[in-house]
Amino acid sequence: MHTSSRHRLTAAVALSTLVAVTGSACSSGSGSASAGGADSGTYTVWDPYPQFDKASAWAKLLDACGAKSGVKIKRTAFDTSDLSGKALLAAQQDNSADVLVVDNPAVSTLAEAGVLTTTDENKLDTSAVDANLLAAGQSGGKTYGTPIGANTLALYYNKDVLKKAGVDISSVTDWTSLTAALDKVRKTGKKGITFSAIGTEEGSFQFLPWFWGAGAKLTDLDSDEAAAALSLWQDWTKKGYAPNSVLNNTQTTSWQEFASGDYAFAENGTWQLTNAEKAGFDYGVLPIPASGGGSAPAPTGGEFVTIPAQGDTGRYATSQKLVSCLTSTENLHATDTTLSYVAPTGEVRDRQLAAHAELKPWVDAVKAAKGRTSDDLGTKYPRISEQLWKAVQSALSGAQSPEDALAKAQSAVK
Incomplete structure (x- = not known):
């Protein structure tokens, strides 16, 4: 999810961790798309931002892009967890929104349908x-929409805890040096690292940087590389470098552990930056290291702006104008500030960095990031992810070895 404290991060624009946004959707219009023809003066936009009301910068941007395109905008906001189902149902009734802003892992599912x-x-x-x-947002060699922004995961660290343990953060460049730092921290009586290994998409989301950072592939869950990543997490919990609570931690409860001030590191997302500013201790951000060094690919979060299929194809021209307006260089900068995202284009990221140099670790992380449905996994991803988080749970609880847990996962996927 996001970028800087100035960027008014909201935990609700949940990183595309597929975390359901809580609370009821609010709306500035009804849920039905316009039934008018291509020259109809009203175009509908559905988005997953119920936390933004009519007076928000986001709603005002939609209205401004509508005015620029010569139409009025009827906006409806849904919880992230509801939006895909609503979009599928509307498509069956030939009643789709003109513009649909949707969590990136859902794009391939909607495209395939x-x-x-x-x-x-x-x-x-x-x-x-x-x-x-x-x-x-690509599937079968075709592209469906454009990202409105991106967020991802990195390691927050507590500068005071590391200083007292004699750890120079510049020495933490790979798994070996990170584990050595955790050992030093534990010997001072403080705690090493916290993350979310819960048995949901959040657990897979948080494991993927280590999985990919080992060189593993989602099509081959029981590889040696995958086992190395799971063994790393298992070793950390066995040695007390990470708490047993990671098995039940969401990204929110994991953050609360880090905010206590007892931990050296926490794996979490851009969307925690406002909370980091409030934590009451000096913190830094480090891209998650790959096994042998460099930045590991972390999974991308953020939404895609898409144009649903219409019975009246004449509507596409205006929809294209609306999306182009929303994702123009000027508006993208404003939008990513509003939504607390790192921009998906180099030009806008450069502007973000010029204004907020502290975003650099997040920009580096986003540049190394990878979509969960990339590698043409598309609709296969949810099934793979479920088996992956089950394997993580099994290994960290001590029920199975990493190798056995991953072999079972690969077998279940097949």
């Missing part, structure tokens, strides 16, 4: 978007 148009059909220009971020 025939809900979305391709960029070839709708003429959206995605040439400025980073390839690793655009990949989350």
Whole structure:
């Protein structure tokens, strides 16, 4: 999720961790799309931001892009967990929204169901978007929409805890040096690292940087590389470098542990930056290291702006204008500030960094990030992810060895 304390991070714009946003959706219009023709003066937009009301910068941007395109905008906001189902149902009734802003892992599911148009059909220009971020919205060689922004995971660290343990953060460059730092911290009586290993998508989301950082692939869950990543987490819990609570931790409860001031490190997302400013201790941010050094690919969060298929294809031209307006360089900068995202284009990221140099670790993490449905996994991802988080749970609880847990996971996927 996001970027800087100035960026008004809201935990509700949940990183595409598929974490359901709580609370009821609020709306500035009804849920039905306009039934008018291509020249209809009202275009509908559905988004997963119920926390933003009519007076918000986001709602005002939608209205401004509508005015620029010569139409009125009827916006409906849904909880992230509800939006995909609503979009599928609307498509079956030929009542889709004109513009749909949706969590990136849902794009391939909606595309496979025939809900979305391709960029070839709708003429959206995605040439400025980073390839690793655009990949989350690609399936079968086709692109469905464009990212509105990105967020991902990194390691927050407590400067005081590390200083007292004699750890120089610049020495933490790979798994070996990170584990050595955790050992030093534990010997001072403080705690090492906290993360979320819960048996949900959040657990998979948090494990993926280590999984990918070992060189493992989601199509081969029982590889030696995958076992190395799971063994790392298991060893940390066995040695007390990470608490047993990680088995039940969400990203929120994991953050609360770090905020206590007792931990050296916490794996969490951009969306915690406002909370980090309030924590009451000096903190830093480090991209998650890969096994042998460098930044590990962390999973991308953030939404795609898409154009659903319509019975009246004449509507696409105006929808394309709306999306192009929302994702223009000028508006993208404002939008990513509003939504607390790292921009998906280099030009806008440069502007973000010029204003907030402290975003650099997050920019580096996003540049190394990878979509969960990339590698053309598409709708296979949810099943793979479920088996992955089950394997993590099994290994960390001591029920199975990492190798046995991952072999069982791979077998279940097949």
